[in-house]
Amino acid sequence: MRFSESVSAHMEDGVLVVTIDNPPVNALSAHVRSGLIAALDHAADASDIVGLVITGAGRTFIGGADIREFGKPPVEPLLPEVIERIEASEKPVICAVAGAALGGGCEVVLACHGRIAGEGASFGLPEVKLGLVPGAGGTQRLPRLIGMVAAIDLIGTGRAVKVAEAVALGLADAVATDPLAMAANVAREVAVQPLRRTGAIAIPGTDDAAVSAAEAKIVAKSRGQAAPVEAIRLVKAAGLLDLEQGLAEERATFLRLRDSRESAALRHVFFAERAAGKVDTLDDVQPRRIETIGVVGTGLMGSGIAVSALTSGYRVVALEQTTEAAESGHARIAGLLDKAVQSKRLTVEGRDACLARLHTTAEATGLATADLVVEAVFDDFTVKTELFRRLDGIVAPHAILATNTSYLDPDAIAAVTADPSRVVGLHFFSPANVMRLVEVVDCAQTAPDVLASALAFVKRLGKLPIVCGVTEGFVGNRIFSAYRREAEFMVEDGALPQEIDAAMEAYGFPMGFFAVSDMAGLDIAWARRKRQAATRDPAERYVEIADRLCEAGRLGRKTGRGWYAYPNGEKTVDPAVTAVIEAARAAKGIVPHTFTTDAIMERLLKAMVDEGRALLSEGIAARSSDIDLVMINGYGFPAHKGGPMFAAGLIS
Numbered sequence: 001m002r003f004s005e006s007v008s009a010h011m012e013d014g015v016l017v018v019t020i021d022n023p024p025v026n027a028l029s030a031h032v033r034s035g036l037i038a039a040l041d042h043a044a045d046a047s048d049i050v051g052l053v054i055t056g057a058g059r060t061f062i063g064g065a066d067i068r069e070f071g072k073p074p075v076e077p078l079l080p081e082v083i084e085r086i087e088a089s090e091k092p093v094i095c096a097v098a099g100a101a102l103g104g105g106c107e108v109v110l111a112c113h114g115r116i117a118g119e120g121a122s123f124g125l126p127e128v129k130l131g132l133v134p135g136a137g138g139t140q141r142l143p144r145l146i147g148m149v150a151a152i153d154l155i156g157t158g159r160a161v162k163v164a165e166a167v168a169l170g171l172a173d174a175v176a177t178d179p180l181a182m183a184a185n186v187a188r189e190v191a192v193q194p195l196r197r198t199g200a201i202a203i204p205g206t207d208d209a210a211v212s213a214a215e216a217k218i219v220a221k222s223r224g225q226a227a228p229v230e231a232i233r234l235v236k237a238a239g240l241l242d243l244e245q246g247l248a249e250e251r252a253t254f255l256r257l258r259d260s261r262e263s264a265a266l267r268h269v270f271f272a273e274r275a276a277g278k279v280d281t282l283d284d285v286q287p288r289r290i291e292t293i294g295v296v297g298t299g300l301m302g303s304g305i306a307v308s309a310l311t312s313g314y315r316v317v318a319l320e321q322t323t324e325a326a327e328s329g330h331a332r333i334a335g336l337l338d339k340a341v342q343s344k345r346l347t348v349e350g351r352d353a354c355l356a357r358l359h360t361t362a363e364a365t366g367l368a369t370a371d372l373v374v375e376a377v378f379d380d381f382t383v384k385t386e387l388f389r390r391l392d393g394i395v396a397p398h399a400i401l402a403t404n405t406s407y408l409d410p411d412a413i414a415a416v417t418a419d420p421s422r423v424v425g426l427h428f429f430s431p432a433n434v435m436r437l438v439e440v441v442d443c444a445q446t447a448p449d450v451l452a453s454a455l456a457f458v459k460r461l462g463k464l465p466i467v468c469g470v471t472e473g474f475v476g477n478r479i480f481s482a483y484r485r486e487a488e489f490m491v492e493d494g495a496l497p498q499e500i501d502a503a504m505e506a507y508g509f510p511m512g513f514f515a516v517s518d519m520a521g522l523d524i525a526w527a528r529r530k531r532q533a534a535t536r537d538p539a540e541r542y543v544e545i546a547d548r549l550c551e552a553g554r555l556g557r558k559t560g561r562g563w564y565a566y567p568n569g570e571k572t573v574d575p576a577v578t579a580v581i582e583a584a585r586a587a588k589g590i591v592p593h594t595f596t597t598d599a600i601m602e603r604l605l606k607a608m609v610d611e612g613r614a615l616l617s618e619g620i621a622a623r624s625s626d627i628d629l630v631m632i633n634g635y636g637f638p639a640h641k642g643g644p645m646f647a648a649g650l651i652s
Contacts (some may be wrong), residue, residue: 003042003523007035014050015184016043023372025063026056030075033082038117040085040093051092051187054112055180060122061097062105067130068260070267079104079136080251085405086111092190095422096183097121097172100526107134109171110141113195114186117163117172118167118179125162128227129268131640136252137199140246145200148235149210149402156218157230199243206607217247223508225640226262252299265642269632272625272643277440277455277465279622287453288398291315294370296328296387299358301404302376304432307336308461310354311346311433317370318360330360336433367394372457374402374426381408385416392418398584400450402426402442408530411444411470420445427474429634437633439474440465452604466630469620476630478642479611484525486607487513488543491581494592495600497563503600515571516636517546518562526550545584549577608644624650 002008006022006029018039020026036054043049056062065079070548086093086108093111095101098118101109106123109115119122125138133139135153143151146169166172176182215328222228230253238246245322257263292315294305306316310333318333320326337354340346346354359366367373373395377383384403391401401423403410414423424443438458442451451467458465468475487500501512518524524546536542549562554577557563565574584591615621628643641647 001042003038004031004035007039008473009039009042011049011189012053012184014048015187016049016052017184018047018052018054018294019056019057020054020062023058023545025060025100026058026105027066028082028108029066029069030077032062033077033079036082037077038189039087040089043091044089046125048554049091050191051094051380052089053094053096053180053183054086054108055096055183056099056105058099058121058388060099061095061101062103062108062637063100064103064105064126066272069265079107080247083107083111083136084400085268087113087199089113089195091189092573094183094187094190096179097123098179098383100124100160103127103134104136105402107136107138107141110137110145110198113197114190115172116179116183116185116186117166119163119175119177121163121166121175121179122160122610123160123166123171125155125156126160128156128158128225129226129266129600131227131260131266132257133227133231133234133254133256135251137247137250139231139250140156140238140243141198142171143203143235143238145198147204148206148239149214152211152214152232152237155235156214156228157221158600159162165354189323203239205535209533211236217446218326218379223510223638224506224642225508225638226260227640230257245321262640265640265646268625268642268646269628269639272623272629273464275623275625276629277445277459277467279455279467282448282452282455284450287446287456288371288400290400290453290457292317292370292372293457294319294367294373294395294399295376296373297378298325298332299376300432301428301432302374303329303336304430304434305374305376305404305428306333307340307433308463309356310357311338311340311350312461314460315357316359317366318358319367320362321362323362326360326362330358334357340433364390364394366395367391370395370399372400372402372453374404376404379406379408381412384408384413388413389425395427399426400453404428407473409470409472410441414443414445420631421447424450425470425474426454426458435634436462436464437476437630438463438465439476440467440631441468441470441474443470447609464629464633466626467622468615468626469618471615471618471620475615475621475627478615478636479608479627479631480635482611483604484507484513484517485543485609486603489541489543490595490600490603491545491592492543492585492588493595494585495591495595496573496581499595499597500600503597504604506597507601508641509636511636514605518556518564518571521556522546522550522562523555535632543584545581548580552580570581605644605647609648609650612645 009016009018022032043052092113095109095112096113100122102124106125125134127134163175218228234250254593293309295302298318300407306318309316320329336350341351402412410425414420424446427439429435439455455465499512501514504512513515554561560566564571612627621627624645629643631637631643632639
């Protein structure tokens, strides 16, 4: 029988098995909601039905709300009504969760009278990642089921839990190889017993100190976002209000946040990620088969790339200059895999499988089997071009050559090879095994199937590919250079480094520009400035303060001194830096003036946006949203502000 275009059902020995089939993720679209109501009505009136099982077709139980409905007039029935009807049903409603139950899908789970999970099930309420709180009872029912501390963690972070943790928490009742069969059996068994309705459960006893600690942890990471704080408030309210009052407060908060700028920004990011890496000209292009990855250089960057490839199932051949360096590279890669095991991102068996697919060598001929070679050597033009010339005579004709350069011209690197069409840029961000962003550089002669292959590779790594054209620094570093110049101008004009950093952190950046510079090392940018000195326009404004710090041996955290001092590893304001700044101002006759926090951010944002506009006009970036994603995922721009282009109102 069919209850809507996406909801059907069949009988199994007195149990109505209701299946949601709304590809690709069984989102709770209006026709899903109406179908569930119709199924509940049918079961209520049918004497031969003793209970219901709700399940999802495909790999997902319910992936959450249909985000396409946001901003449109609401269509009845709304999700809270569906949830309440499930919980109030006189006949047992058991869910069989064989995949992900996220957002509204998890709220459906909470309303059911029993919850059976498949071995691949996962559960989560990720609404805070869209600037929202659960809007159909999640903040009120989850703490009744698993306790307030665990609920604050799950809802406040938006993280998903796998089946083992879900069962341990009490979010799932049991795990089964065949969750549908078990759920049907449970429905028959509990049909003659009082139903356990989540909304009627008393919240388990709570340790106030534990609640405060969980709350503080979430707030510390929120960086000014409203949704996590509101989510915590609502979870705590579940212990003070009855269910009806709590649901009303939750719904009002959900609607208020849904209409906020913060939620609009995070929804912009959500859709931007869906569009990222899409190139219209590649619609009918098939990527090449890639099974073995060559990585040249096993330093911080190369080892991170190798780990990303290994954990994604690739074979990896890592090349170093000497046998000793190759052995050190193997140890470095193994150490990163061990850390992944320690942090539970990888199993011991998974680590061993990765190591079995890894071969480190000092013999360049080892790369002959590679389908894609990524160079991660020193960012020097001569070093990279000599390497690519060597690779021409070693790798197979079908193999793709990728440069990880940050600032060099990949077109010039490609030009030294016998076949520039197989060269592409893959600009990973450090540490490559952690950072999600990869700029995929479409060089002048990159073949379409090479670009398609690079995109497929990056996506298989679980990373976010942003396609860009060739320019110095690509998208991210060009914008970074623009606002770095603006930050240095403001220092010369009267702001102090700590004031600029404080303004950025107040805006939502995890760290300010000068603290980041100290962490990266001031010598890297200094070396680049020295290389550019001969071609620099003498009429162009140039701030020498960073040069003076480098000349004094202040190279950042690694030397214990940079823009800040680091006694005992702790960042402190150093009067010696202030003296250098004041001397530089005096040498140019600059009378310093004060900057407000807002004025600092206005100038930094303007610098970002102006450079972003230039990148778009030059065709380097395809979309404004791509620029936002680069700045969010590579440079710490707060996601809840949507990126610089969104913040400037250039994207609605």
